[in-house]
Amino acid sequence: MSEKIPTREEALALLKKYNKTESLIKHALAVEGVMRYFARKRNEDEEKWGIVGLIHDLDYEQYPDQHCKKTEEILRQNNWPEEYIRAVISHGWGICVDVKPKTELEKVLYAIDELTGLVVTTVLVRPSKSVLDVKTKSVKKKWKDKRFAAGVDRSIIEKGASMLGMEIPELITDTIAGMREVAEEIGLKGNIE
Numbered sequence: 001m002s003e004k005i006p007t008r009e010e011a012l013a014l015l016k017k018y019n020k021t022e023s024l025i026k027h028a029l030a031v032e033g034v035m036r037y038f039a040r041k042r043n044e045d046e047e048k049w050g051i052v053g054l055i056h057d058l059d060y061e062q063y064p065d066q067h068c069k070k071t072e073e074i075l076r077q078n079n080w081p082e083e084y085i086r087a088v089i090s091h092g093w094g095i096c097v098d099v100k101p102k103t104e105l106e107k108v109l110y111a112i113d114e115l116t117g118l119v120v121t122t123v124l125v126r127p128s129k130s131v132l133d134v135k136t137k138s139v140k141k142k143w144k145d146k147r148f149a150a151g152v153d154r155s156i157i158e159k160g161a162s163m164l165g166m167e168i169p170e171l172i173t174d175t176i177a178g179m180r181e182v183a184e185e186i187g188l189k190g191n192i193e
Contacts, residue, residue: 004079004081005048005081006051006078006080006081006084007051008047008050008054011051011054011055012054014058014074014078015028015054015055015058018058018059018061018062018074019057019058019060019061019062020061021061024057024060024061026185026186026187027057027116027117027120028053028054028055028056028057029054029182029185029186030116030119030120030179030182030186031054031056031057031109031112031113031116032050032051032053032054032182033050033053033178033179033181033182033185033186034053034112034116034174034175034178034179035049035050035052035053035054035105035108035109035112035178036049036050036053036178036181037174037177037178037181038108038112038174038178039105041174042104044104044105048083048084048105049105049108051084052084052087052088052105052109053109055071055075055084055088056071056088056091056109056113057071058070058071058074058075058088059071059074067092067095067096068088068089068092068096068097068099069089069096069097071085071088071089072085072088072089075088086099087103087105087106087109088109090102090106090109090110091106091109091110091113093110094156094159095153095156101160101163104164107160107163107164108160108164110156110159110160110163111156111157111159111160111161111163111164111166111171112157112160112171112175112178113156114152114153114154114156114157115152115157115160115171115172115175116175116179117149117151117152118139118142118143118149118152118154118157119131119134119139119172119175119176119179120179120186120188121142121148121149121152122134122138122139122142122149123188123190126138126190128190128192129188129190129191130183130188130189130190130191130192131176131179131180131183131186131188131189131190132180132183132188132189132190132192133190133192134176136169136172136173136176139172139176140168140169140172143168143172157171
């Protein structure tokens, strides 16, 4: 069977088949939103970048100890394009796989995956609970407090930013911008009117 380009609907159905936890689905939607934002900004294929972002943690809920490896298996069984599979797997570089991000798509996914978590955590401690009014400097301030969102591996974000030739504040600003576009879907619209 030949590989076929998956639609967003197919990707979302696959994500929901393997993930039932609301927070994991919201994380996938946040990463998708940021990936789409970056794709537009770089004149890349927004649909492809978005789908890769949406599906990147496909195996995480059911197979955390086989993260990325199980996703590769599932995507192959579903005849996904090699380019998509490699992009998804590469976000686990240095953590659970040794596939280093090479393309712009792969580098962006690697850089922003953990960062979306830091942005979410920063937003949730704000009175507004909204990504719509969070500032880059607020996230940067929380970045420095290693106890805050301690599960977020800042070294991965730094490596990703370096691969992209971006400064951390610029990466944060773009990540926030991408998350704002999906604020409603990821539950971070907050109480801003």
